[in-house]
Amino acid sequence: MSLEPKYKRILVKLSGEALMGEDSYGINRVTIERIVNEIKGVVDLGVQVAIVIGGGNIFRGVAPAAAGMDRATADYMGMLATVMNALALQDAMRHAGVVSRVQSALTIQQVAEPYIRGKAIRYLEENKVVIFGAGTGNPFFTTDTAAALRGMEVGADIVLKATKVDGVYTDDPKKNPDAVRYHTVTFDEAISRNLKVMDATAFALCRDQKMNISVFSIFKAGALKRVVLGEDEGTLVHC
Numbered sequence: 001m002s003l004e005p006k007y008k009r010i011l012v013k014l015s016g017e018a019l020m021g022e023d024s025y026g027i028n029r030v031t032i033e034r035i036v037n038e039i040k041g042v043v044d045l046g047v048q049v050a051i052v053i054g055g056g057n058i059f060r061g062v063a064p065a066a067a068g069m070d071r072a073t074a075d076y077m078g079m080l081a082t083v084m085n086a087l088a089l090q091d092a093m094r095h096a097g098v099v100s101r102v103q104s105a106l107t108i109q110q111v112a113e114p115y116i117r118g119k120a121i122r123y124l125e126e127n128k129v130v131i132f133g134a135g136t137g138n139p140f141f142t143t144d145t146a147a148a149l150r151g152m153e154v155g156a157d158i159v160l161k162a163t164k165v166d167g168v169y170t171d172d173p174k175k176n177p178d179a180v181r182y183h184t185v186t187f188d189e190a191i192s193r194n195l196k197v198m199d200a201t202a203f204a205l206c207r208d209q210k211m212n213i214s215v216f217s218i219f220k221a222g223a224l225k226r227v228v229l230g231e232d233e234g235t236l237v238h239c
């Protein structure tokens with residue numbers, strides 16, 4: 001049976017916190033290998049994959065030290081945390097036989113090449129996975145916004161938010177057990193109801209550029225592939 005992907009090029013926003021697995025901080029080896037395996041599953045379908053990686057697994061761990069710091073300085077620390085995750089992800093991909101390139105929005109040339117849009121697109125055309133580190137490169141933003149931005153810049157068909165929950169709920173499901181999952185939700189409703197699964201800047205940017213977002217759990221085996229194949233999985237946020 002041939003599996004025809006619904007999307008040819010995707011931008012995956014991968015939660016930094018998801019890399020912790022059950023740990024309270026950092027990167028859990030088994031978890032990152034499992035996530036890479038999920039990504040390999042869609043690369044093997046011929047889908048072009050770009051990834052924006054978050055930093056919550058490292059940055060929230062140092063948050064007490066950052067408390068009281070100048071906001072911009074703390075944000076630069078957060079962006080550097082995402083570069084560490086990008087390198088770890090690339091290393092895990094290499095072990096799994098997936099060819100990838102890391103591009104950083106902050107210049108850190110001994111460690112990663114700078115973000116160059118044309119080069120990123122070329123890598124995607126060559127079926128190399130492109131991992132974007134350092135978010136947007138600007139403080140006061142998040143990697144959710146970076147995902148929306150990079151998704152549009154590289155001409156992705158959709159932004160996929162791979163996170164710790166299996167979709168968008170009426171309220172945070174980790175805090176409110178009565179929260180109900182949406183099958184689909186519009187950007188306007190997500191913004192007006194202040195649904196915090198993704199930041200409002202990212203939602204607004206995607207709404208304005210008509211870029212749909214699919215929110216799903218990266219811990220659910222096969223969920224990424226099901227989304228890519230257009231099957232019923234997670235929540236679709238749309239115009």
Ligand SMILES: Nc1ncnc2c1ncn2[C@@H]1O[C@H](COP(=O)(O)OP(=O)(O)OP(=O)(O)O)[C@@H](O)[C@H]1O
Pocket residue numbers: 014015016017018053054055056057143144162163164165167168169170171172173174195196197198
């Ligand atoms: N309405 C909602 N529906 C679903 N999840 C929600 C909602 N409101 C808040 N959340 C929370 O949002 C989290 C996902 O967003 P968050 O930005 O914290 O993580 P992330 O971006 O995946 O991680 P990181 O910052 O490490 O990259 C979920 O784990 C969930 O607990």
Ligand SMILES: O=c1ccn([C@@H]2O[C@H](COP(=O)(O)O)[C@@H](O)[C@H]2O)c(=O)[nH]1
Pocket residue numbers: 016053054055056059074075076077078079081082134135136137138139140141142143144146
């Ligand atoms: O464009 C960006 C992206 C991120 N930051 C800072 O990094 C941390 C970690 O990113 P998450 O999106 O929370 O995973 C974030 O809290 C910001 O402090 C940034 O400044 N600009």
